[in-house]
């Protein structure tokens with residue numbers, strides 16, 4: 358792990374992001390809190406220093422972390438501002454007489470909140486408004502000493518433990534308050550903004566907005582890491598629920614053995630789409646990590662890669678919501694056993710619920726996606742075309758768009774090509790109609806942008822998810838094509854079809870409203886979904902074992918893996934004979 362992190366420092370060895378995501382998934386599978394804590398120290402504090410600092414600052418402020426000399430934290434969020442980082446109130450005043458920055462918390466709303474590792478960490482990457490002679494240069498990142506290696510607090514710094522949370526109990530989250538804390542000028546991470554000894558500000562990025570965006574790009578790698586952490590939670594939940602569904606028996610034909618609960622149609626209908634989704638997410642995150650590795654190996658900064666930032670922001674939102682839905686389904690599909698702490702699902706739910714909020718609230722992340730989609734769109738067609746769009750928007754959407762997606766003429770309803778075109782069609786219609794709506798509101802009716810945008814948020818979030826859905830199905834389809842093992846390829850193809858069918862089925866109302874699906878086709882999609890779920894329910898055991906999750910990471914007796922932290926567990930082995938009450942050998946009979 359240590360060598361691996363120093364790779365990060367040594368300028369990104371080939372495939373660094375892809376490799377680190379494998380480590381991430383494994384660490385998070387073992388314990389979500391450990392993953393988050395490492396994410397804070399390595400991903401966030403480390404990411405801030407390596408993405409926003411100079412090589413000398415990386416050497417001084419991050420390499421010692423890889424040598425376990427000290428740890429860091431990431432202090433961006435404040436009591437008054439979490440999503441709206443531009444509005445943060447912590448101040449960093451430059452004092453040319455001493456060539457120092459004075460970090461100060463001017464009011465209660467400026468207190469840094471929820472900060473991971475706040476009660477143990479030595480240094481904080483603190484986001485503050487950079488002030489020189491009363492002029493504000495926007496949020497910048499400063500390295501502020503919090504406590505020494507003996508745990509003695511630094512002068513002017515107060516840390517308050519926020520204590521009880523829903524989950525992630527292994528992470529210490531706290532409040533940080535700075536009372537005129539002086540740090541050397543060299544502690545400003547100055548890749549995108551620096552201050553000379555006599556107080557002259559300079560930046561390689563002229564636009565304040567783009568400079569601000571560059572500051573936040575440091576979050577992109579950990580947002581992708583969080584996507585992987587959400588996938589790890591989904592995989593654990595599905596391993597437990599699928600295995601239990603293949604061992605637990607309940608009800609059956611008269612005078613015959615009770616059937617395994619996986620045989621109940623509702624059981625496989627509830628679980629299989631989530632299994633397909635986590636496979637789609639697996640291939641899409643690998644693709645995205647590859648893009649990131651490629652960019653970094655070509656010496657590109659993440660800051661200038663808005664398409665990548667948008668893709669990661671969308672994946673973070675989709676995966677963390679998918680995880681919450683998946684774990685709830687797994688909890689319900691395992692009945693009373695799923696509610697017992699020994700079987701892991703409750704703690705996975707509690708630990709990962711917050712993933713939809715931190716690292717960028719999902720509703721806000723979806724807007725990052727659409728900002729980029731609209732930016733690309735207006736570059737692609739130019740403003741004049743958008744005005745042209747408005748004139749005949751309704752006919753435009755229903756006629757010309759459909760001709761570019763003649764699915765229902767050439768593709769068989771439910772084929773993969775049909776599903777891919779359906780998802781692309783929906784994304785295009787939502788993108789063009791949103792562009793037209795905003796253009797009408799802002800350019801024609803001169804509405805203030807915020808209120809125009811706010812009144813379209815339902816549309817915005819729908820477009821963002823439509824985009825991510827389409828990307829995940831495309832990446833899944835590519836992975837199927839590239840699969841070299843025929844048996845695996847055939848199985849992945851069924852799950853890929855299931856993922857696409859499930860996505861179109863979820864939005865069948867929209868497709869019916871837009872005359873893209875006939876009522877007959879909609880019924881065909883539903884029948885296909887039911888049949889695909891049925892056809893893969895037994896293959897699911899192979900899929901979840903192919904996750905190669907080490908037993909020590911599963912820790913769930915109902916999945917046939919003893920929980921070392923809950924030795925009292927009941928151990929029905931998958932494929933086990935039907936356990937009878939008198940024969941129910943508790944593994945702890947020796948107690």
Ligand SMILES: CCCCCCCCCCCCC/C=C/C(=O)SCCNC(=O)CCNC(=O)[C@H](O)C(C)(C)COP(=O)(O)OP(=O)(O)OC[C@H]1O[C@@H](n2cnc3c(N)ncnc32)[C@H](O)[C@@H]1OP(=O)(O)O
Pocket residue numbers: 377380381384385392393394395396397399400401431433434439440441442443473565566567569570573576579580582583586663714715716717718721725728729730732
């Ligand atoms: C090795 C082991 C590792 C294990 C890893 C485990 C997993 C990881 C676990 C990590 C631990 C988690 C613990 C939690 C930590 C945290 O929560 S940290 C804090 C996280 N906080 C956030 O993410 C804050 C979210 N907010 C933001 O990201 C931003 O504030 C924002 C909302 C995106 C900014 O919005 P806004 O203020 O509107 O600014 P921008 O949208 O960036 O706009 C700035 C200007 O840029 C223009 N613009 C926007 N988009 C585009 C575009 N696509 N193209 C072109 N231009 C664009 C925009 O118009 C603005 O221009 P101006 O108006 O001219 O300024």
Ligand SMILES: Cc1cc2nc3c(=O)[nH]c(=O)nc-3n(C[C@H](O)[C@H](O)[C@H](O)COP(=O)(O)OP(=O)(O)OC[C@H]3O[C@@H](n4cnc5c(N)ncnc54)[C@H](O)[C@@H]3O)c2cc1C
Pocket residue numbers: 397431432433434438439440441470471472473522525530711714715716717718719720721
């Ligand atoms: C366990 C935990 C650990 C954390 N660790 C850290 C850390 O180490 N470092 C750090 O800096 N931060 C950390 N955070 C803070 C986290 O990043 C913020 O909670 C997150 O960014 C959301 O900000 P907020 O809580 O202020 O919610 P708000 O931004 O106030 O959002 C509240 C609600 O308003 C909605 N909303 C806000 N803006 C919009 C909008 N423009 N459009 C639509 N809806 C909107 C949101 O969707 C949400 O439903 C942590 C938080 C938690 C809970």
